[in-house]
């Protein structure tokens with residue numbers, strides 16, 4: 001992509017309305033613009049990141065055996081009346097009526113709809129287990145939308161729902177998702193701490209929140225440092241069920257539930273940090289299936305309510321969370337897996353024919369090799385180009401100017417470390433995978 005024809009409205013100044021780094025940087029780097037409170041337009045650069053995160057989430061859901069569907073954003077109130085949540089959900093639910101006066105709503109989540117889908121199509125244990133997920137916009141009329149897209153009103157979520165014949169099988173589905181989550185966040189370059197969440201009144205319920213560590217996190221966590229060690233060492237191969245349960249047994253608590261007097265972790269092994277919740281998994285058994293009569297026949301022919309779990313990832317919140325975890329004073333530092341482009345090619349002297357010819361050629365060769373390049377071919381000063389490139393945070397900057405070219409050299413800068421190298425054109429291409 002040539003920057004001269006790109007829609008990338010960057011800002012020099014810090015926008016007054018942004019309190020946290022990710023919100024500031026998303027506005028300044030031209031990733032989003034606010035449409036109304038808690039509702040955002042995704043601009044080209046931001047959308048590329050969102051789509052890449054979405055794709056990693058999707059691949060790990062598929063790998064775990066889940067199947068993708070797409071449920072609508074608008075739902076009918078009836079199903080929610082059946083589950084009993086229509087009134088209970090309160091003011092966070094955006095309620096709408098259609099032209100016939102029917103009560104509708106913009107979905108804040110999809111348990112009811114997917115339970116209805118299940119009961120009308122599946123009725124035997126032979127068709128189990130099943131995991132169905134979608135990646136869809138949600139609306140929650142949050143009382144205090146803030147931190148940009150991190151707590152928006154409209155946001156993109158991956159939500160998956162598991163269906164099993166009994167609680168034991170349900171637990172297996174839960175563990176599959178637990179591992180899928182660890183893999184997803186590891187691929188995004190994040191350490192996510194699985195924190196035991198509220199298990200509600202019914203015994204046997206199981207729930208974890210996945211919190212990534214960042215100073216601006218909304219919750220304070222206490223956790224066993226063995227969790228970090230585990231994630232760094234054992235996520236590449238298959239993970240044995242015993243290992244999963246061992247990891248789930250490691251201590252991690254939110255501040256409100258952390259009791260220093262009764263903490264099982266030795267003080268030298270206990271870590272404390274702020275966390276941002278990026279995912280939440282829940283095994284809730286028959287809560288919805290009993291209320292909505294979603295039953296299956298077991299091997300003995302007896303009908304029982306199906307055992308269910310639900311598993312959410314805040315796909316759009318992850319964009320902000322990644323920036324909170326990866327930025328410096330100059331701007332964003334994207335991990336390569338989700339960067340909008342891998343390389344920023346900077347032409348220092350557009351008016352110099354030799355320099356522009358060399359840049360055009362590099363752009364062509366990189367693009368041909370499948371390397372994603374944002375080519376700064378604008379006729380502006382070098383200072384502005386460097387500042388913009390640091391701000392938008394692409395992993396690599398390839399800097400080309402007349403002086404280096406005299407010696408057949410270009411410069412390659414790594415955004416994360418700031419390290420710069422003078423290289424021949426061939427060596428630079430090699431390093432960038434072309």
Ligand code: ATP
Pocket residue numbers: 109140142149150151152153154155157277278279280312313314315316317
């Ligand atoms: P929170 O405690 O942050 O409000 P939640 O418990 O309401 O989250 P879930 O219903 O479990 O969230 O939704 C799954 C995921 O969706 C969350 O882990 C989070 O990453 C994301 N999410 C929830 N609410 C928002 C929001 N208002 N804006 C952006 N992402 C959100």
Ligand code: MG
Pocket residue numbers: none
């Ligand atoms: Mg919430």
